[in-house]
Amino acid sequence: MSIPFDLPAEDRVSSPYTGYTRAHWEAVADGLLTAAWRWSTPGDALLDLPGRPSRSGVRSDGLEGYARTFLAAAFRVAGAGGDDPHGRLERYARGLAAGTRTPGRDDTESWPLILDHDVQGQPMVESASVALGLRLTAPWLWENLDEDVRDRAEQWLRGALRHTPAPNNWYLFPYTVAGFLESVGRGDAETAAARERALELMEGWYLGEGWYSDGDGRAFDHYNGWALHLYPVLDAHLAGDDELGARYGARLRAHLEGFASTFGADGAPLHFGRSLTYRFAASAAVGLGALTGHTPLTPGASRRLASGGLRHFLDRGALTGDGLLSPGWYGPHEATLQSYSGPASPYWASKAFVSLLAPADHPLWTEVERAAPVEEADRVLALPVPGLLVQSTRGDGIVRLHNHGSDHVRPHEGEAAAEEDPHYGRQAYSTRTGPTAPGNVADNHLSVEVDGRRSVRRRIHPLGAGGGAGWGWAASWHRPVFAGGPPMVPGLRVESVTVARGPYELRVHRVTGAPAGARVTHTGWATGPEEDLVSALHPLHGWDPAPETVRAPQGTAWTRWARVPRLTGAADGASPYACLAVLTAGPNPVPLAEAVTETTADAGGVEVVWAGGARTRVAFDPVRVTHVED
Incomplete structure (x- = not known):
């Protein structure tokens, strides 16, 4: 777009990336x-x-x-x-x-x-x-x-x-x-x-x-x-x-x-x-x-x-x-x-x-x-103090932030307030997408549905972050809170782990203490129809077989309206939920269905085998993440 005042000519010799001096x-x-x-x-x-x-x-x-x-x-x-x-x-x-x-x-x-x-x-x-x-x-x-x-x-x-x-x-x-x-x-x-x-x-x-x-x-x-x-x-x-x-x-x-x-x-x-x-x-x-x-x-x-x-x-x-x-x-x-x-x-x-x-x-x-x-290169950087995981891919230039530690909730406010700030409560943010507006479907969000009421994520309790060459993880837990009724369900707890490797995000959740009949939903990145972005979720364990796409009519800072992939499943508490997520740009979307060749899960955690033979194990009680390249 044009700038309504004059600027000097670009200097691509001293400033080859931006032209600005x-x-x-x-x-x-x-x-x-x-x-x-x-x-x-x-x-x-x-x-x-x-x-x-x-x-x-x-x-x-x-x-x-x-x-x-x-x-x-x-x-x-x-x-x-x-x-x-x-x-x-x-x-x-x-x-x-x-x-x-x-x-x-x-x-x-x-x-x-x-x-x-x-x-x-x-x-x-x-x-x-x-x-x-x-x-x-x-x-x-x-x-x-x-x-x-x-x-x-x-x-x-x-x-x-x-x-x-x-x-x-x-x-x-x-x-x-x-x-x-x-x-x-x-x-x-x-x-x-x-x-x-x-x-x-x-x-x-x-x-x-x-x-x-x-x-x-x-x-x-x-x-x-x-x-x-x-x-x-x-x-x-x-x-x-x-x-x-x-x-x-x-x-x-x-x-x-x-x-x-x-x-x-x-x-x-x-x-x-x-x-x-x-x-x-x-x-x-x-x-x-x-x-x-x-x-x-x-x-x-x-x-x-x-x-x-x-x-x-x-x-x-x-x-x-x-x-x-x-x-x-x-x-x-x-x-x-x-x-x-x-x-x-x-x-x-x-x-x-x-x-x-x-x-x-x-x-x-x-x-x-x-x-x-x-x-310079694909990067995964764990920041344990704030509980953040930074993931970037050189091919499309996108940086993603997986949030397992920042919530903007004051200590005196407690956990029971049933409002979530979209700019803090979501599990992931990026340099190419913004959170959906309040009242719309929430992007990058896990929600427990009880008696028709969906939970929000308020106070975030970090459980650690770390990693190695080319991969990293961060984890947290929270107590879901609800609007329109009793704000808390006693004993209900969600533990969440994100493992980033290349362009992929392995997202694992464990929901405990859910009452009978409860459901769990999980959403991915919000993107618009006019954007050169691909956002996808692929179920690995615990979810109903096919993801759906839902609409956020108020859009994001990038698009007038947005589409959000969503998974659903029963909150039976028997074993964790696992899925792959991706946000990428360009004409060749990352094939999520081919990225992981094997998934095993039990009450104690989830293990996946990546294409090429690498293995990632997410365990609970306590949360531990191990990753071995083939």
Whole structure:
């Protein structure tokens, strides 16, 4: 699709995979900012972008437009050493002065106060972008403000230090505000306390291998990269704090060891977790690693991933005809959004422009692009801490994520709530498919049906993950919960194991404690009729002989309506259920019926013999997976 602003010519010499250079990143930042600023209020304090208001209201949405575009402008200007050819900082300075004025009778532009997250929380989120923008541009903006404007800005920002954030990555917003205030000589005990509290919580949320849970519980998603790693590592970099930089930089490096393998060959990030309308912000951790040196990737591989993500969305309709980022995935897509999403929410994509802090002569921009991990070889990567299994195939460039550990359920919520978040509760996600919408048939889902009620998967309990050369596994259990009646069936339990080998997914489930007459259904990948994708399920044991195909009329982020393969069977509890699943692209679909030549099962587990002689055994009590190549 056409991009509604000019870009430089592609450079296939230095960027053989994407054609994008640093000049492209600058041009995209300029184009996005020019389009967004057409919607500014007279005093430049708010950017009232068109679209459905968020639950926070239009004034908060306007602040969001100011703050998130300011972040892009700050990365652009600071990365260019203060060069501001479009005079953007002058407008942001005017907006800061207008936004922090004491509200009067005819006031239409002052910013909403920062209050507790459950009262008026969104301004606290935006305070971090305002503070970080001011910190990055301090020599050219902050230092030229009138003293009373600086005092008013400080007073507004301190609201983030004096009110309660949401119990997750939000604690990094006052941390970032405090970091800015200290950087301009306005630190005190209040700023020190905000920073100490955030770092203390981070230690509790860090579970190892580069993965933080986004608050208590098991919420592992893109917030690791565009929040939990970004703020402390960038803060340490800007402050020149070697001690904090080493601590949090080592975690970023460990995170990128696995996260780098989650980008598809077409540049797409995994469609997994919430706030996906931030799109190419998923590459922020990659750019930050390259900037600070805390990365296992070469500069050329880092640029290939970051530029691939940026170009992926620009080429697929993420921009409206007048150059705005639409709320959605490619174009507008309601099911991608959360209730807190507003017209300016997509501009947290600005975090990707952290790459511009690397100057033009940095290896991130001068080294020739190198292949992404998915382009090098077929890969299966087990991530035991988050309970995830990453599977990619070089031939079609698709990355699949098998979820046996992330559920976004808070500890106080318990297991009984009968609502499943499609962006966390499904068993698999990919770079080419999205989950089906609530109310539609659920893709990649095992459900127990009792008295006409189908269960959902809420709290996920990981049982392990591992593997070897060319294969891997991950396992979990959950207690099915039901809507429209008693939420739990006492004693009902589902154990699930995924084994990935090449393009194949061996899916094994054991259902225990099901009442008489219960049924079990299992679905595969959701694909559309116009897509060059093949999604299939092949029953191996425990299922009725023939799969069926069901329709999801609201589709996914990729297709207006979707088809989903489904298996059904009686929940007799005698032995496990086993099937093969596949998601692949191209003209030659993988023949599932020929992939496994023999299947044996009993109450203790399942063993399959693959074409070629390899054997995989999935055992229960406890869960163990063994695999032997012929």
